[in-house]
Amino acid sequence: MAIFTGTGLMVSTAAAFEEGGAELFAREIELRKKLADGGSSDPTILAEYQAVISEVSILRNAQSSTVKVFKDMDATIVANFR
Secondary structure: OOOOOOOOHHHHHHHHHHHHOHHHHHHHHHHHHHHHOOHHHOHHHHHHHHHHHHHHHHHHHHHHHHHHHHHHHHHHHHHHOO
């Protein structure tokens, strides 16, 4: 997991996403190891892995959208100073 230093809004937001997804990321790693150890023929493990990857994707999309909102807000603030 990434180590975030500082106390700003962006740092605390990034840390919140990583902390919120820590259990999910750990489960993904665990399932990946099971699949590598011959579990790729078990449909239950495959289905769970697919579900976890889908949730990781949703989390990363939310994280990306949040960063875009911050960028748009910053651009608006800068434009208002012109």
